[in-house]
Amino acid sequence: MSRPALADRIRRPRRRRTPPTPKGRIRRLRRRIALLFGLVSALGLVGMAIIAVQGDDRSWRAQVDTELRLRTSEIGANLHYDENGELTYPDPKEGDYDCPPVTLFKESGGQVSPIAAPHRPCLVVPADALQAVADEAGREQDTAESTTTTPDGHRLRLYAQPFSGPGTNDSGPVAVTAVDISGNVDDHQRLALLLTIACAVLAAASAAAGRWLAGRAVRPALAALDQQEAFFADAAHDLRTPVASLRVLAETGLRGEADSTEVMRRTLRQSTRMSELVDDLLTRARLRAGAVxxxxxxxxxxxxxxxxxxxxxxxxxxxxxxxxxxxxxxxxxxxxxxxxxxxxxxxxxxxxxxxxxxxxxxxxxxxxxxxxxxxxxxxxxxxxxxxxxxxxxxxxxxxxxxxxxxxxxxxxxxxxxxxxxxxxxxxxxxxxxxxx
Missing domain, CATH: 3.30.565.10 (Histidine kinase-like ATPase, C-terminal domain)
Structure with missing residues (x-):
């Protein structure tokens, strides 16, 4: 940095921030109260909306999973083993697997393969999704769930349940049930959108209410400031003349230009007037403040x-x-x-x-x-x-x-x-x- 520029920077006075007036501080406090009220309300509304959305999501998913478990249990109740350990199950042509569609898998040669599929399914389920959830359930010997999307854009929920085999250590069949959850997903998204809009509207209303309440809260302080300013204005206006008169009388008495008795009489009259003015000022201030x-x-x-x-x-x-x-x-x-x-x-x-x-x-x-x-x-x-x-x-x-x-x-x-x-x-x- 060159010396002239440095000198200009040194000589340039700093801009001092003007301290806020009492009314300015009260208005700033009002804005802060309104902002804090709106922020707290918005956080509360967002928190409740998140809880509501998550609760709805868990609710409909639990309901769908319960329906899927009941459906697979119905199929499992019709699975039996004969005296040779061969699995017997309902004929798919009888329609027991159609709606909601259930596909029956069985392990053969180390692989889980379908042995019974819906004859006239009400839903078209992607084969790779069926195979994947069936493999997982057969491998873990425990229930498995997954979600997939059909080529036409439908959302499906898959539920696989393994059943016991003829022997203690034998693996049994796996039933995979599918259900369309597009309507549930759409309803859930619609609920989330409505709650988002409601939160925005309520947050805006809360901010407006907070501003109004903050205005009502600081109104007495502003009124007190107005009364104080009015009192000062009254005092300055009314006491200026008698104070000036007393000063003139004092100067006249010191110079000896008038009779001292007359000066004292006029001084007493002016002091009496000042006393009455002060009483009037105090009375009026108390009346305006509602203290009487x-x-x-x-x-x-x-x-x-x-x-x-x-x-x-x-x-x-x-x-x-x-x-x-x-x-x-x-x-x-x-x-x-x-x-x-x-x-x-x-x-x-x-x-x-x-x-x-x-x-x-x-x-x-x-x-x-x-x-x-x-x-x-x-x-x-x-x-x-x-x-x-x-x-x-x-x-x-x-x-x-x-x-x-x-x-x-x-x-x-x-x-x-x-x-x-x-x-x-x-x-x-x-x-x-x-x-x-």
Whole structure:
């Protein structure tokens, strides 16, 4: 290798593999689970198919061999020796050897030769195949089996059985029976083909099912990642402004450009806002994760609204409350949070710049809480998506409204927005009333 090429190779940076993202690792795990599930299923199906094919092969061969043994035994029952030790056997013209065809062999001069053959055989058996299996049975003095093919393509099964001679050490005749097994072979091959196709189809279905199951298995993990990303996005979006404001206030206080009391007051206001945002973020994350369990109990909705209004600092804004006694079955903490979010939204956005807000809260006996303001109202194009995150007016993330909507739906109610008779926005929180 030349020096320039070596230098180029040294200077050339290595390509680093980008580490997979959490979602990428989960999707890779899904593929591996699906592949493993499909592979195990395929191996199981192939194993069962092999066992079934081998079992069928042994079964039909055993059945054929049993029929052949019975056939040769029938011939053997008609073999006798006279007083001179001569073998007597049925006359082939009587048809006892025809179907299935049986050929009778006897040893003569050291060779096994046929002495009786089928008169009108139902099968044509090759003579060399008959002779070979008869020689083997006579030589071993034991049963012998073989398989051969006829010139016209038929598969034959041959079975040879030797019989005892007139004396103890004398060899007797050998009966060779043949049967056509082409149908058995075809059925066996058809079964093997069907099982192969079935295994392929079931393996494909198993792979698809494994992929679906793996997808269902990793779905909670993907949902958790989505919730985590949503939480981070909410936190980054909502905390950026108050953090920047706190930094500006700190820099202003250090430079001595403003009254320290006013700086501390504004700092306290921003820190309070950050605390509320953090609470909203955590509440929303728990709601999305399903970690919040409703603790339902009968409570006076009108009294709960009065308490929320009394605990909310108005800062010069005006809040009017009109209530009717009504009892609902709800989680007091979550419902208080929903009403407080609606009231806080009205106080923040329900007025013109530099003007105090004028908010009216009405509680009806049908379980409806109406929050009306006299602000600029909600544009019609934002009404449908108002309860989604990052979807409220004046730069707010809308977490408070989305939490209020979730609380309403969790209690079997609803939260809608409309135009108020006072010219601003009306939020209607409807809750089921407890039946007496």
């Amino acid at each position: 369990q409703l603790d339902r109990e009968p409570l006076r909705l009108d009294q709960l609204v009065d308490t929320v209004v009394a605990d909310t600092p108005t800062d010069g804004h005006r809040v009017t409350v009109r209530t009717e006694a009504v009892v609902v079955l709800a989680d007091a903490g979550l419902l208080r949070r929903a009403v407080a979010n609606l009231l806080g939204n009205a106080l923040t956005h329900g007025h013109a710049p530099g003007q105090p807000a004028d908010v009216e809260i009405t509680v009806d006996s049908d379980g409806t809480v109406a929050v009306d303001d006299a602000g600029p109202g909600i544009p019609p194009e934002l009404a449908e998506s108002l309860f989604e995150r990052f979807r409220s007016g004046k730069g707010s993330s809308g977490l408070g409204l989305s939490i209020a909507a979730w609380v309403a739906h969790a209690h079997g109610g609803s939260l809608t927005v409309a135009t108020s008779d006072r010219g601003g926005t009306r939020f209607l929180l409807r809750l089921p009333v407890q039946k007496r």
